[in-house]
Amino acid sequence: MWDYTDKVKELYMHPKNVGKIDDANAVAEVGSIVCGDALKLYLKIDEKGVIRDAKFETFGCGSAIASSSALTEMIIGTTVEEAGKITNKDIARYLGGLPEEKMHCSVMGNEALEKAIAMWRGETTGDHVDIEGEIICHCFGVTENLIRKAIRDNNLKTVEDVTNYTKAGGACGSCIPKIEDILHEMAGLVREAEAGRSGEKQLTNIKRMKLVQETIGNVIKPMLQNDGGDIELVDIDGKNVFVALRGSCVSCLAAGVTLKNLVEAKLREFVEEDIVVYEAK
């Protein structure tokens, strides 16, 4: 069982400010029922930029409900400027702390607040994908900006940290290499591999085939099987690799993404930069 603080328990059992505001002038929705948590935040902001009222609706676990309640309690009566400075850490602090695995609940609150304020300022057209940049984790709809912000605000060092705080990488895992890249980049690390790779010699066909087989068998297959899927190497023609996705991948809407972001990315990482992956139907 989670080690929730008394404050968290109090707020999930008796959350404050539950519901809608009919004449809200800022509304934001983050998360989704697919990921297992979602938050809809309603704000009533007056002409002086003071948040007069805040209400929420949450689909999620105890800490998600508590984080939502905490957020509304923290921002009612503050100006938009003040509210804008609130980070997920402040929400967690207000709750007396959250288990590491539950930090993403506070991030969700913070994200909803930023989005609502952006909407009030007219900075958004309402399409939640656009204002938040490229989606890195497609399973949970987590954007690059959110990941960068979570890393910056919480001084995250590992992919596990990022997953705990944002959920990114927590399902199919195909975005883990991208998260690693962001972590490396933000840590100011220069990846030696990239510097060295441009000078590499061309692989022989035999060597390339062997590497492709090994990478699919040892790296890609286990990742897909973790998620109930599977992969089969059908053919290799020069730098064109033909694979068939099996198991749950067959019916997965994100299969195309998996092909590019996981299979091709891994083959490019471990075999050659210019490998192209095709799905053999």
Next chain:
Amino acid sequence: MKRNNKQSVYLDNNATTMAAPEVFDAMAPFLRGRYGNPSSMHGFGGSVAKDVAGARMSVAELVGAVNDFEIVFTGTGTESDNLAILGTLEYYKDRRHIITSRVEHPAVLSLCKKLEKDGYRVTYVPVDGAGSLDLEFLKGSIDDNTAIVSIMYANNETGVIFPVEEIGALVKQRGITFHVDAVQAAGKIPIDVNKIRCDLLTVSGHKFHAPKGIGALYVRRGTRIRPILIGGHQEKGRRPGTENVPGIIGIGKAAELALEHLGEYAARVKRLRDRLEQGILGKFSNARLNGDKEKRVPNTSNIGFEFIEGEAILLYLDEQGIAASSGSACSSGSLEPSHVLRAMGVPFTSAHGSTRFSLSRYTTEEEIDYVLSVIPGVVGRLLEISPYWDNAKKEPVPINL
């Protein structure tokens, strides 16, 4: 925060059960005066060996085994599963293929994933929406390289029973070792290893009112298996290490009691389970049953509540003194919803809100009444908080994905 009342209703018996008072009493002498080692060449230890033999026979009877020596005591269900699979692979070194299902307990599933990394080929047989196994798929997966088929008797999350007798017939036709993980079946439904025709069968004491820390593996006479622990002669070398005598006495007594109460499971426990289930399904338009309604152990009900989340349900129930379990991502700590519900293709709208109620023979009518009186408040409150439920219209809000 204080509980609103003193009531405590335990409906998480698939996770673990209370040790029966008779079990406790049977064990007590072996934790006090009768501490002798059953292997010793003196009467003080030797008399303990006789009680251990009696307990072995009781466990044999629980699973329908003819010979007491076909029972090997282990530490846990997980250990029994590991011994069955690893022990078989260790014998058939040239066979590199394993067949199991996608909904096994981690004791089997995680082991198979590990074995895949070690170079074994593993076939994971899928299930349908009701959680029933695809037998044709299983049949088609068997080949000359298959070392073992390991299938659970009943699923821990949904309670769905697999047709192990049919599987046994298929597998034994090909002369392949057949292991059944019967941890969730033992004590709930009759088990007969000779009808199943399995070579190996796992049970775990604490799931049927023995204490934690004692499991058993049925090993059919003549089954080719090698030990995974190396040491002394105990359990005929199949599981060396000084016997957990109090645990063995406990599982023996628990097995006796379980056999006595099987009829009660089929009748009274099932009736209570059904009453709880119908009380919930009949009341909430957002509730649906996960798993086949008929082919189930009599104590388990897994209900998916749409638009609300499982961990929140558990926390609210806990506040009212009710213990249940959930397959939701948040309650598992892994951020992923249950592999069982995912394999069944349970819609995401209810997978996250799945709640498992598992009864025991100690569950009472009053407890079920109490749970039925509490649930509307819990579900109603969480629906009120949920963005996917229109409180005015009492209907779901259309979801745009």
